[in-house]
Amino acid sequence: MTVEVADHDSVLEVTNVTYAKDGETVKDAQAAAFENVYRTDTKESYYTPIVTKILTGDERPADKEKTFRFVLEAAEDNPEGAELSGTETEVQGAGHTSFQPIHFTKAGTYQFIIREEEGKDKGYTYDDSVWRLTVTVEDQDSILTVTNAVYELEEEKDAGDEAKGTLPETGGTVGQEGAVFTNDYQVTETAWKPQAEKKVTGDMPEDETFRFTLAASQENPEGAQLPESLTAEAEVDKDTGTSDRVSFDEVTFTKAGTYQFRITEENTGKAGYIYDGSIWTVTVKVTDEDSALTVSEVTYAKAGQMVEDAEYAVFENIYETKAAAFIPTVKKTITGDKAPEEKVFQFTLEADEDNPEGAALQTSETSVKGEGTASFGEITFTKAGTYKFYLEEKDGGEKGYTYDTSRWMLTVKVTDRDSILTVEKAAYTKIGTLTSNAEAAEFQNKYTAEKTTGTTTTTKKPTTTARKVKTGDTANAIPWLALMTASVLTGAGIMSRKRK
Numbered sequence: 001m002t003v004e005v006a007d008h009d010s011v012l013e014v015t016n017v018t019y020a021k022d023g024e025t026v027k028d029a030q031a032a033a034f035e036n037v038y039r040t041d042t043k044e045s046y047y048t049p050i051v052t053k054i055l056t057g058d059e060r061p062a063d064k065e066k067t068f069r070f071v072l073e074a075a076e077d078n079p080e081g082a083e084l085s086g087t088e089t090e091v092q093g094a095g096h097t098s099f100q101p102i103h104f105t106k107a108g109t110y111q112f113i114i115r116e117e118e119g120k121d122k123g124y125t126y127d128d129s130v131w132r133l134t135v136t137v138e139d140q141d142s143i144l145t146v147t148n149a150v151y152e153l154e155e156e157k158d159a160g161d162e163a164k165g166t167l168p169e170t171g172g173t174v175g176q177e178g179a180v181f182t183n184d185y186q187v188t189e190t191a192w193k194p195q196a197e198k199k200v201t202g203d204m205p206e207d208e209t210f211r212f213t214l215a216a217s218q219e220n221p222e223g224a225q226l227p228e229s230l231t232a233e234a235e236v237d238k239d240t241g242t243s244d245r246v247s248f249d250e251v252t253f254t255k256a257g258t259y260q261f262r263i264t265e266e267n268t269g270k271a272g273y274i275y276d277g278s279i280w281t282v283t284v285k286v287t288d289e290d291s292a293l294t295v296s297e298v299t300y301a302k303a304g305q306m307v308e309d310a311e312y313a314v315f316e317n318i319y320e321t322k323a324a325a326f327i328p329t330v331k332k333t334i335t336g337d338k339a340p341e342e343k344v345f346q347f348t349l350e351a352d353e354d355n356p357e358g359a360a361l362q363t364s365e366t367s368v369k370g371e372g373t374a375s376f377g378e379i380t381f382t383k384a385g386t387y388k389f390y391l392e393e394k395d396g397g398e399k400g401y402t403y404d405t406s407r408w409m410l411t412v413k414v415t416d417r418d419s420i421l422t423v424e425k426a427a428y429t430k431i432g433t434l435t436s437n438a439e440a441a442e443f444q445n446k447y448t449a450e451k452t453t454g455t456t457t458t459t460k461k462p463t464t465t466a467r468k469v470k471t472g473d474t475a476n477a478i479p480w481l482a483l484m485t486a487s488v489l490t491g492a493g494i495m496s497r498k499r500k
Helices: 154-159 477-499
Strands: 002-008 011-021 024-026 045-047 050-057 067-074 082-084 088-092 095-098 102-104 108-116 130-140 143-153 179-185 190-192 195-201 208-216 231-236 251-253 257-265 280-289 292-302 313-319 324-326 329-336 344-351 359-361 365-369 372-375 379-381 385-393 407-417 420-430 441-447 450-453 456-459
Touching: 045 143, 050 088, 067 082, 067 179, 082 108, 088 095, 102 108, 102 130, 130 154, 130 179, 190 292, 195 208, 195 231, 208 313, 251 257, 251 280, 257 313, 292 313, 324 420, 329 365, 344 359, 344 441, 359 385, 365 372, 379 385, 379 407, 385 441, 407 441, 420 441
Parallel strands: 050 179, 195 313, 329 441
Antiparallel strands: 002 011, 011 024, 045 102, 050 095, 067 088, 067 108, 082 102, 108 130, 130 143, 190 251, 208 231, 208 257, 257 280, 280 292, 324 379, 329 372, 344 365, 344 385, 359 379, 385 407, 407 420, 450 456
């Protein structure tokens, strides 16, 4: 600024004032003019809206996860300063997704609407919720900053159903769920009936009824509901030797998957019949076809071998008028403490090596779950004679159990009466004792529960079934004395006959 001053009759007067900016005179300038510019160190800020998809209901096919789409729009009354980079996003199945970041260039309060697009996939119910996202942007020392983000359900806004809070210093969203949409998936159940047929060779004296049993594999996934009745009966015409195809009650499927079932024939011991001990395995594949469960494939296998084009299990029995049969039985009892669950106990059956020819074992093993009885497959006799068999329990090593080490002998006497073999007598004898009966070989196990004292767990020491005879102990001596006496008397009789 240059000021010219003149002396007019002893009076100083400013005669001229000029302004120059950066060395250049500014024409007609009346004052020095300074123009300031306010700028932020960060002229813009961003916020990324988040969406969470939750799926409830039935299990969905892993290879058919659906895609869910969402839209984002700005509220009509938003101030200037917010720019949407993208208005759509999607997520496959359940999980999280996000929209493109919202670009903010001015401080202010902005609102946005988030919705789910309704799809047409069968089985799904879509969430029609409307979420309002409120984003607060502040100028903090010339830095634009998103200071708060609130997700509120429109219809529940007054009820306070919202997710909100103060953003952490590092930025991000309040919580990690954002706008939450929940869809439900429901399938339509389906049902299927296992089938079987009975054939008999031989001259049947009359029509006969046979029974089949259905069981599910223990390795099946959840989703198969067995019927209340697990048996089906087939009546065989004595003239044709066949039955009509019979069906079990329906098995209901509530989930897709591959299931296996076992069909066997009950051996009811009808005289003259040799039962088919085959195990048929039925594999059923259930698929989810647009939320409708469908039995898409059924295969039948006999004794582990697939039977091509089989639509049902076929059991073939033989009727022979000269054959006799007997079904060995075991009985299991448990003493001691109450067991927390029923264990499976295994038993074996073997023929005496000195048996005459004419006895055929159908099975050599059976099992009992918990207490009860179980039968081996029938023994078929084709010749008269006296046969011996031995029954034992396997030591399964179940914790807390003392296993019965007894060995039983089954003696079966078969006679020939007018070309018809008949089991005249069958007796079970506990070897080494005088115990015998005609019903079953009896095995008794003892269960001892773990005892807990403070933090130390102790277990009662299992005791064996047999016990040693001590001096002065006559509890087990009497049976042995009786046997010894009988042996002495028998020997004396033989010597007496020899002298004569």
